[in-house]
Amino acid sequence: MRERLGRWRFARGLKACTAADDEVLTQYAGAAWPSPDIPAREAPLLALDFELDGLARNAHVLQAGWIGFDSSGIALAGARSVDVRSLRQLDDSAVAVHGIGEERARQGVALQEAARSFLGDLAGRILVAHGASIERDVIRRISKAMFGIEAPVCSICTLQLERRISPNLVGSDAYRLSAARKRHNLPGYAQHDALSDALAAAELFLAQLSRLPADVRLGSLESW
Amino acid sequence: MASELSEIESFLKATAPFDRLGDELVRAIVRKITVRYYRSGDEILRSGEHNNFLFVVRSGAVELRLAGDELTARLERGGCFAFPSLLRGGEVRNTTTALEDTLAYLLPADDFHALRESSQGFRDYFADSEQERIRSAVRDLKRNRSHTLEQITIGSLVPHRDPVSCSPNLSIADAASLMSDRDVSTLAVCSDGRLKGIFTDKDLRNRVVAMRRSLDAPIADVMTPSPLTLPEGASLSEAMGMMAAGGFRHIPALGPTGELRAILSATDILAHLGDSAIDTGMLVSNSATPEALIAASKQIPEGFARMEAGGFHAEHTMRFTSALGEAVHRRAAQLVEAELGSPPVPYALLAFGSLARGEQLVGSDQDNGIVMDDAVDGAGREYFAALGARVSDILNDAGYVYCNGGIMAKNADQRLTIGEWRDRYSRWISDPDEDSILRATIFFDMRAVHGSAELAANLRGPVLEQAKSSPLFISYLARDAQRSRVPLGIFRNLVLEKSADGEKVFDAKAQAILPVIDIARSLALSEGIAAVGTLERLDALAEAGKMARGDAESLKDAFLLVNELRIAHQAAQVRAGIAPDNRIAPATLSPLERDYLKDAFSVVRAGLESLKRNLAGGIA
Numbered sequence: 001m002r003e004r005l006g007r008w009r010f011a012r013g014l015k016a017c018t019a020a021d022d023e024v025l026t027q028y029a030g031a032a033w034p035s036p037d038i039p040a041r042e043a044p045l046l047a048l049d050f051e052l053d054g055l056a057r058n059a060h061v062l063q064a065g066w067i068g069f070d071s072s073g074i075a076l077a078g079a080r081s082v083d084v085r086s087l088r089q090l091d092d093s094a095v096a097v098h099g100i101g102e103e104r105a106r107q108g109v110a111l112q113e114a115a116r117s118f119l120g121d122l123a124g125r126i127l128v129a130h131g132a133s134i135e136r137d138v139i140r141r142i143s144k145a146m147f148g149i150e151a152p153v154c155s156i157c158t159l160q161l162e163r164r165i166s167p168n169l170v171g172s173d174a175y176r177l178s179a180a181r182k183r184h185n186l187p188g189y190a191q192h193d194a195l196s197d198a199l200a201a202a203e204l205f206l207a208q209l210s211r212l213p214a215d216v217r218l219g220s221l222e223s224w
Numbered sequence: 225m226a227s228e229l230s231e232i233e234s235f236l237k238a239t240a241p242f243d244r245l246g247d248e249l250v251r252a253i254v255r256k257i258t259v260r261y262y263r264s265g266d267e268i269l270r271s272g273e274h275n276n277f278l279f280v281v282r283s284g285a286v287e288l289r290l291a292g293d294e295l296t297a298r299l300e301r302g303g304c305f306a307f308p309s310l311l312r313g314g315e316v317r318n319t320t321t322a323l324e325d326t327l328a329y330l331l332p333a334d335d336f337h338a339l340r341e342s343s344q345g346f347r348d349y350f351a352d353s354e355q356e357r358i359r360s361a362v363r364d365l366k367r368n369r370s371h372t373l374e375q376i377t378i379g380s381l382v383p384h385r386d387p388v389s390c391s392p393n394l395s396i397a398d399a400a401s402l403m404s405d406r407d408v409s410t411l412a413v414c415s416d417g418r419l420k421g422i423f424t425d426k427d428l429r430n431r432v433v434a435m436r437r438s439l440d441a442p443i444a445d446v447m448t449p450s451p452l453t454l455p456e457g458a459s460l461s462e463a464m465g466m467m468a469a470g471g472f473r474h475i476p477a478l479g480p481t482g483e484l485r486a487i488l489s490a491t492d493i494l495a496h497l498g499d500s501a502i503d504t505g506m507l508v509s510n511s512a513t514p515e516a517l518i519a520a521s522k523q524i525p526e527g528f529a530r531m532e533a534g535g536f537h538a539e540h541t542m543r544f545t546s547a548l549g550e551a552v553h554r555r556a557a558q559l560v561e562a563e564l565g566s567p568p569v570p571y572a573l574l575a576f577g578s579l580a581r582g583e584q585l586v587g588s589d590q591d592n593g594i595v596m597d598d599a600v601d602g603a604g605r606e607y608f609a610a611l612g613a614r615v616s617d618i619l620n621d622a623g624y625v626y627c628n629g630g631i632m633a634k635n636a637d638q639r640l641t642i643g644e645w646r647d648r649y650s651r652w653i654s655d656p657d658e659d660s661i662l663r664a665t666i667f668f669d670m671r672a673v674h675g676s677a678e679l680a681a682n683l684r685g686p687v688l689e690q691a692k693s694s695p696l697f698i699s700y701l702a703r704d705a706q707r708s709r710v711p712l713g714i715f716r717n718l719v720l721e722k723s724a725d726g727e728k729v730f731d732a733k734a735q736a737i738l739p740v741i742d743i744a745r746s747l748a749l750s751e752g753i754a755a756v757g758t759l760e761r762l763d764a765l766a767e768a769g770k771m772a773r774g775d776a777e778s779l780k781d782a783f784l785l786v787n788e789l790r791i792a793h794q795a796a797q798v799r800a801g802i803a804p805d806n807r808i809a810p811a812t813l814s815p816l817e818r819d820y821l822k823d824a825f826s827v828v829r830a831g832l833e834s835l836k837r838n839l840a841g842g843i844a
Contacts, residue, residue: 069259072260073258073259073260073330074258074260075257075258076229076232076254076255076259077255077256079229081228184261184325185283185284185324185326185327186261186283186325186327187231187235187282187283187327189231190230190231193230195229196229196230196231199229199231199259206259206261207261207325210261210262210263210266210325211263
């Protein structure tokens with residue numbers, strides 16, 4: 001039921017985008033979106049991660065990293081990473097976590113430019129992220145602010161998927177990105193770098209996919 | 225761009241052979257990679273398929289089986305595979321399976337070939353065969369270890385000092401007087417200021433006295449004509465290489481116009497390196513009492529560690545250390561003879577095992593025995609019992625501890641007449657069984673270190689004859705060699721042992737060196753080859769056409785390579801005041817050394833396989 005509702009909202013959102021007067025959104029809407037009924041192994045995917053300057057709902061994007069892939073592998077040639085220019089006084093605690101100082105944040109590209117870039121790459125692909133709701137919400141928010149229309153996002157959350165694959169672990173730490181990766185014998189990566197986290201999520205999804213039936217439906221893995 | 229794929233970049237920079245490429249190039253390569261994940265048990269490549277990628281294991285482990293069957297390798301983090309298929313156009317021969325959940329980086333064939341084109345280091349690493357790879361590894365190691373030797377020139381070591389010379393027409397007798405008067409061991413034979421030949425103490429012994437030449441003959445008849453020379457500007461390492469390769473100890477150094485400037489001797493090099501091998505040798509040989517001998521031999525491990533630090537190659541370190549060991553044994557016997565009086569009949573002190581092969585490192589126990597003339601009587605046997613016991617005790621105090629297996633002169637079964645020894649060898653050869661072979665192989669590496677060389681030769685000759693014509697015995701030897709558990713990989717290996725503190729280690733001697741020794745011994749005995757040293761045996765086998773030259777060289781390289789690592793390991797232990805052993809923790813090796821070691825293991829395994837095919841048959 002939830003899947004059907006999500007799909008319906010997604011289709012409605014795309015329809016709204018077709019009417020937008022910006023090329024990025026019309027192309028986004030017109031992309032060849034995969035049917036939820038194809039095997040997940042055939043789906044075009046995009047791992048994406050934002051580093052934000054805080055936890056608030058209106059937190060600013062400091063950095064975005066993304067990389068397209070599918071079940072046959074992750075081609076690193078397609079990896080992208082941008083620092084986003086921000087004029088806001090940075091939240092000190094966020095700076096400590098991400099290591100992105102104000103100097104660097106000022107030198108980054110404008111948010112609009114970054115958004116056009118990753119929306120272009122996301123067109124026709126399913127977003128993959130660990131805790132995908134954050135990325136989904138940020139994209140909708142940015143799109144709304146830039147174009148007055150929320151770009152709908154179809155996503156797979158590796159965190160939720162991990163809870164499905166290993167349901168009975170104690171404590172939420174066990175489902176964090178690094179702990180989940182370790183269970184799948186994936187190498188430890190430095191965290192809090194957008195591209196590194198995106199790649200980490202992409203690899204985790206490949207590992208999760210290898211544990212699911214070969215013909216598992218794309219729609220059954222999406223989170224709404 | 226602000227954020228790059230730094231995780232992958234730093235991994236590749238620390239992984240051979242990408243560690244040989246510049247930072248810029250590695251950054252560019254990262255962008256060419258595709259990441260794939262394989263679940264434990266997944267088949268990654270199948271024999272017969274076509275492959276277009278070089279695979280690098282990022283995490284996990286994989287197993288390669290030739291034609292899907294015979295296990296060829298296990299690889300873990302940092303291991304590269306599937307390149308042989310790229311080198312032969314894509315055809316896969318090894319079926320590769322994930323042993324664990326594995327993350328792999330795939331580099332497209334085109335980029336792989338482009339890197340081989342542009343980087344010598346990269347190309348060397350992926351040399352078509354393990355043989356070539358290990359050869360380049362040995363070259364690498366030698367280069368690194370000999371840094372100081374590369375920089376010092378012969379000229380700086382032996383400045384122009386008007387070497388003692390004579391004309392080619394001078395009689396041997398006058399030449400010898402000249403050498404004696406001027407107190408030199410080497411004479412340059414010149415005419416018109418040009419070097420024509422070289423004549424040494426050793427030549428006097430071998431080519432004049434032993435050959436009963438007339439002393440009136442001209443020196444030109446017995447000199448080494450047109451000796452190999454080096455320019456003054458040549459490095460010490462060139463000189464040492466030439467000496468080692470040619471088996472001589474003197475090299476004339478020539479000036480810019482080809483004029484003789486000096487004669488460099490091995491002693492000059494040793495003296496310059498501040499090495500104590502020669503000094504220790506003198507101390508040992510001149511010891512007036514057992515106590516002095518024990519004190520002198522206590523310096524051997526230290527000298528060993530210094531040789532390692534000085535950049536000596538494994539073969540030299542082994543040779544010097546064995547030479548000192550032999551000197552200690554000989555001096556011990558001489559001192560005991562002085563205590564007990566002259567021996568009643570001719571005898572020889574025999575060394576077995578590593579000392580006999582000239583491959584001793586430090587921390588070896590003693591393996592020896594006595595062969596007596598058949599004429600020995602009861603009282604004579606008592607003399608040798610006393611002598612054997614005393615020699616073993618002195619050696620034990622000198623650092624050559626008692627042998628666990630009882631192979632030492634203090635035990636009665638190690639003190640036999642030549643007839644009794646022949647019977648003993650004859651029983652091993654004509655009536656072999658698994659158990660007796662296991663304990664007897666060491667006896668087939670034998671050499672007299674003191675006493676009557678003739679006795680030892682009279683024993684050795686018939687033994688070699690009998691062994692050569694006993695295929696059953698040879699097949700037992702060949703099968704015995706297969707007991708060695710040569711590791712497949714380094715980390716995820718079933719045969720790594722745990723050391724006392726739980727660390728995984730591999731036994732460099734048992735798991736890599738002994739198999740090579742076994743291979744060389746089995747084959748040499750099957751051909752009646754008299755050489756005892758492993759390198760010499762392999763050379764002799766190649767010489768006689770009994771082993772492909774390439775295979776012999778590869779085994780020699782593997783043997784030297786592992787011995788380099790063993791020597792470095794033991795030297796570090798000596799410096800740290802720890803008793804030296806052969807248990808090397810893979811974690812202490814560099815990634816490159818681990819790769820070299822893997823190649824050495826494959827060479828040794830191939831050698832054992834071939835031995836099994838060729839000789840181990842004949843046993844039901």
